Amino acid sequence: MSAETNPMGDVKREELLISVIDGLLDGARHVAVGALSPIPGAGALLAARRSGGRVTIIGSDLPAHRMDGGVELFDMAAQGRVDGFFLSGGQIDGQGNINLTGAGDYPRGDVRWSGAFGSAFLYFQVPRVILFREEHTRRVFVPKVDFISAPGASEPGVHRPGGARALVTGLCVMDFDRARARFTLRSVHPGVTVEEVRDNTGFDFDLPQSVPTTELPSAETLGVIRSEIAQTIANPYPEFAERVFGVVRKAA
Amino acid sequence: MSAETNPMGDVKREELLISVIDGLLDGARHVAVGALSPIPGAGALLAARRSGGRVTIIGSDLPAHRMDGGVELFDMAAQGRVDGFFLSGGQIDGQGNINLTGAGDYPRGDVRWSGAFGSAFLYFQVPRVILFREEHTRRVFVPKVDFISAPGASEPGVHRPGGARALVTGLCVMDFDRARARFTLRSVHPGVTVEEVRDNTGFDFDLPQSVPTTELPSAETLGVIRSEIAQTIANPYPEFAERVFGVVRKAA
């Protein structure tokens, strides 16, 4: 395959997503990242490198990224001390509702997932939640979730400083309008068409007049991702760092 | 002064009070003691020595008596993990109300004391509160306190596992009946008359058919107080231990 036929050039899909997340977190002072989120983690580290912000990584044992016990993250979020966080879902619908609990009738449904974890709380507290799910299929992006682990929008009067800012998938980036509880396509990744996104999305979303292609990371950014960021995320995410970047975690 | 004319023999007043408190704490599993309470502290240590209970001394740096931060004592008390505690008052009235806040009209009264400290909470939580005030005068024991820092009794329906069990003063010991919110004289200290107690008490209290004399500590108990207990309380209360027992605190 020549460079012309591959619209990503030598940029890996993971690297593109890291760069997208970096852009969405511009200026965030403090981003928290879950235990199994290497791409969000790398994106947050990249953004923090530019803006001087802080990244807390659940499960990291690096002092700079560690939490002070299990409760601190939630307390900080409720105080407004966490600007950015990532959520995902076994199902996500067009109103931004996420389902981490199970498919089918609750509780004895067809599939049981692990559970809501902190979502039913953090989705309300963190002003810049990025919904992140690489698999972009109608199985995931459904018209209506079977179980609302955490709602995408709230009634007026419900204290809710937080909510989704964007949705990042393997195909595209969408913006989320919290007032309207509705997604708008922001960009499609190189080589992806709007039709492909529509075909694989079970809910309606809005389209801008023209849909740009997701910007590839610059050569400089790529260099940083592959060196500094790859080294740092090897601490909490050794398997990811080795698979994607060939980086082997240094002993603590 | 011969031994006949001194009804206390060679027992010091402090030693008598320590022994009285010891008796009132019989069987307590956990007694907490405030920062400026050497006699209660010594009494609690003596009781714990017999019953195998625990004594927490606010401000002690001895591991066995130390708290884990400032909040733990209050949390333990609310859970029912503290059986005994001591309270005092600038004023104490016949309903068991205590005033640690000030005399006269609140807040700009005639005398301002330090404040309620934990009394408004612990008096409700600890089942065996001992009211302790050496000065037994009508200035202290008033018909009605000017300010209720902590009430002696509560309305039905108010969650209140705790309350006063007894009042120990320089003249006597009184029992407190929480249901009736009323004191009954239990014993007068050697050499003290009932009339003397009545003359120095501003509130009414009940009398048993005959009023015994407060029992002096046994020779064995005295020996323990003067050796082991004196040594232990020298940690939080060095000035007291030196003045009463001639014990100099060992360096930590």
Add this chain to the structure above:
Amino acid sequence: MRPPVLDLADLAARIPDGALLAVAKEPNAPMALARELIRRGAKDLHLVTLPTAGVFADALIGGGCVKIVETSGVSLGEFGPAPFFAEAVKSGAVEIRDATCPAVYTGLQAGEKGIPFMPIRGIIGSDILANRPDWKVIDNPFEAGGDPIVLIPAIRPDVAVVHVSEADRFGNAWIGGRHELKTMAHAAHCTLVTAERIVDHDLREDEAKAANLITPIYVEALAEAPGGSWPLACPPDYALDPGAVRAYASAARQSARSGGGEEWLRLLTPGHAEAAE
């Protein structure tokens, strides 16, 4: 008043069938104790996980020990779903009480403080809340009105269990920076501790550790259990054993689907390879 040091079976015997049992997410999961409970055939445990769980809860469910699980999530993390948990919820073999992480902490903090409830933000509008009749929504009394807020009732477990690196014979257990283990122990009516080692000196006199202990007030009994968190981590002594957890995940998946087989339990037994030879 000093908590006794017992052997593991006697320690497990202090967890009665039907107990409300609290356990924190790994690391520091008391896996050796879980094996004892399974061996004994413990029944009807009401498991509350702080705030999530992994192999510990999955294995107890696989062993038939659990009636109710109150959790914000059970998962084997990078090793995939928790097979016995998922199957038991779907079949109704265990009753699930779904929570969200900070709500579990909130319930235990209320338990620790001896207060009947504590408020928490968020949650409103979720199906988590819709399925928790024991949680209440009130109007925040400090606002003029129209500010609904969730109240979580206090959680007071009958027993909390934890595995630590170091404990002492006075009943102190060192928890490092995992402050929530203290919250759990304080909230519970009693705590059972297993430890890599039980030392003779008083950890309260060890300046480096004194501030981070579960103290004898809360500890009912202890047992020495070297390797007591295996195959999960017990820092700083050892990390998670990925091969063993992967093997468990695979065997448990097979057993959960087919409804039989004890290979998963054999794989959770230290030295099973040698024992099988």
Add this chain to the structure above:
Amino acid sequence: MRPPVLDLADLAARIPDGALLAVAKEPNAPMALARELIRRGAKDLHLVTLPTAGVFADALIGGGCVKIVETSGVSLGEFGPAPFFAEAVKSGAVEIRDATCPAVYTGLQAGEKGIPFMPIRGIIGSDILANRPDWKVIDNPFEAGGDPIVLIPAIRPDVAVVHVSEADRFGNAWIGGRHELKTMAHAAHCTLVTAERIVDHDLREDEAKAANLITPIYVEALAEAPGGSWPLACPPDYALDPGAVRAYASAARQSARSGGGEEWLRLLTPGHAEAAE
């Protein structure tokens, strides 16, 4: 994002007049900072003490810096009453908001957790409650009725101040076993730290101290202030200086009664004897 290391005057300048200022009871009272505030002529501070206070609060009141004091008690302990405090309350020069110790902790814990209030048992029927219109009594919603319980609103100080033995240039401050100092710092919008010494290595990498730090998330700025708690204690570096506190108590008593004189302030200045020579 690293909090700056300032000199003491610049640190004090970050406490604006009128600030809601939180301080914990001694040890670890930032006395050097108090002297700076008095020297500057700070005004209208709303002092909240965790949960009580001594020389720190009394001196700030004596210096005319305080408008409101919210406390469970101000006292010099074995050295007697707090003279400026008692006089200012009686004269109405400061507004007193009497509390009880665990209620202050409760308010700060609610602040730390970002919740609007937290319940607390007790207090009902006291004149403390009768004089706190900002505290509310509700019926416990988890009981059928007739179970009144007090709610304490969250306390979110503008600034918390603390003196510690050791801090680092990354903005970590080691608090030993005084967990409530962390609660105070977390509840406050920002924390100012003075320290006996500010070290170059990251205390988060020091296993013995990592679990007991106020971390840079909360710390706005630091200053090195050797002897910064004198004449009060800063363990493990030094104990309270009884002679100096006794001298303060006596001079403050005289000044509070006569309404004048600055001898008490001179006695709070380290090396005053030498300076007077």
